[in-house]
Amino acid sequence: MSRTVSERIDLSPNAAHRLAPMETNAHGHRLITGFSNPLVKRIKSLREKKHRKAEGLFLAEGLRILTEAREAGALPEMLFYAGDSAQHPLAAELVAATLKAGGDVVETTADILSKLSGKDNPQTLVGVYRRRLTPLDRLDRSHSGIWIVVQAMRDPGNLGTVLRTGDAVGAGGLIMIDDCVDPFSVEAVRASMGALFTQSISTARWADFLHWLRQGPGQLVGTSLNTTHDYQGPRYTAPTFLLIGNEAQGLPPAYEAECDLLVKMPMLGKADSLNAAVACAVMAYEIVNQRRTS
Numbered sequence: 001m002s003r004t005v006s007e008r009i010d011l012s013p014n015a016a017h018r019l020a021p022m023e024t025n026a027h028g029h030r031l032i033t034g035f036s037n038p039l040v041k042r043i044k045s046l047r048e049k050k051h052r053k054a055e056g057l058f059l060a061e062g063l064r065i066l067t068e069a070r071e072a073g074a075l076p077e078m079l080f081y082a083g084d085s086a087q088h089p090l091a092a093e094l095v096a097a098t099l100k101a102g103g104d105v106v107e108t109t110a111d112i113l114s115k116l117s118g119k120d121n122p123q124t125l126v127g128v129y130r131r132r133l134t135p136l137d138r139l140d141r142s143h144s145g146i147w148i149v150v151q152a153m154r155d156p157g158n159l160g161t162v163l164r165t166g167d168a169v170g171a172g173g174l175i176m177i178d179d180c181v182d183p184f185s186v187e188a189v190r191a192s193m194g195a196l197f198t199q200s201i202s203t204a205r206w207a208d209f210l211h212w213l214r215q216g217p218g219q220l221v222g223t224s225l226n227t228t229h230d231y232q233g234p235r236y237t238a239p240t241f242l243l244i245g246n247e248a249q250g251l252p253p254a255y256e257a258e259c260d261l262l263v264k265m266p267m268l269g270k271a272d273s274l275n276a277a278v279a280c281a282v283m284a285y286e287i288v289n290q291r292r293t294s
Contacts (some may be wrong), residue, residue, distance in 0.1 A: 027086075028105040029095075035115065040108075043128060044116050045080070049182045056131050058184035059116065060196070062123035066094055068194025069129070075101045076127030082110045085124035094125070108133050118186060131184050134173065134200040136212050145238035146287050147218075148280060149209070151177040151255060152246040159183055160191025161277035162244070166199045167192075169284045172239070173200030177209055210258060213241060221287075222259035223279055225272065231263040236287045244283075247276045272282030 025031045032040060043059070044106065045051040052058050057077070060066060067090050079098045086107070087093050095105050116126050141147070148166045153159050159181050166174055174183070180203070181188065191197050204212070213220060219236060222243040243259060245251035250273075258261055265274060266281060276280065 025107045032108045052184055057128055058131055059186055060189050061117050061126045063125050065194045066125055066127050069197040072197040074197045076129050078104045080106045080108050080126040082113050082124050134202050136202045136204045141239050147172045147241045149175045149241050149243045153180045154189035156181045156185045157191045158277040160188040161234040162280050163192040163195040163199050165281045165284055167195035169288045177206050216274045220259045221261045224256050224262045227262035227264055229263045231265050238285050242283055244280045245275050
């Protein structure tokens with residue numbers, strides 16, 4: 001059963017007193033040490049997609065990822081830490097910035113952080129962030145010479161790795177076609193290593209994506225076994241939209257037919273294909289390197 005709007009987490013600056021019974025530590029931060037605390041239960045629920053969607057929030061963990069987020073202009077609406085972790089210089093900056101922006105800071109225990117993150121050995125910082133998706137019609141295709149498009153990608157580790165690759169090659173963003181795994185899952189966020197906060201993320205149905213794509217410049221390049229074109233043979237034109245299919249099935253034939261170019265990477269061993277995220281990285285760097293050396 002879905003929760004009503006009134007039941008959703010209110011993380012506005014003036015809502016702190018409603019989140020949990022007020023108990024503070026020596027620094028004036030909220031202190032929560034009980035597993036039965038209602039806020040702990042509600043934040044833990046963000047590990048499930050239906051609750052992330054209902055609340056419009058997601059979890060990110062670890063000093064590195066949270067610092068990457070802050071540098072990208074994203075601050076948590078709530079920040080949990082355990083023990084003395086907030087004394088680290090970068091963590092202290094994060095705490096100060098979160099409070100200045102009107103967020104809430106909570107000291108808790110390592111066991112509760114483990115419950116929130118679902119890891120036996122959790123990071124010492126967990127942030128609660130607002131989900132961010134960019135509508136397709138608000139993307140500026142001139143922002144970058146390469147964009148990554150994934151179709152029905154199911155594995156959160158793969159999706160997070162694709163985001164990380166996009167950040168590494170300076171991609172304009174990630175466009176997710178059809179029913180992809182949630183990029184805001186704990187696993188995907190963790191695998192992205194902070195790239196979730198640096199890359200624009202859009203979702204679209206295939207027909208809507210094609211309509212938008214054909215309204216301006218853009219070469220649609222798909223990876224497929226159903227071609228004779230070696231991936232290093234063609235010259236890619238900017239902006240290049242690199243299309244990666246589902247991990248198991250690859251691209252549907254109808255989608256391949258709409259591509260301006262299909263390419264494949266040589267398989268010199270027994271494997272007939274690469275992991276989708278690995279193929280994305282190989283292709284993305286080939287596209288970028290062509291322009292670096294031209």
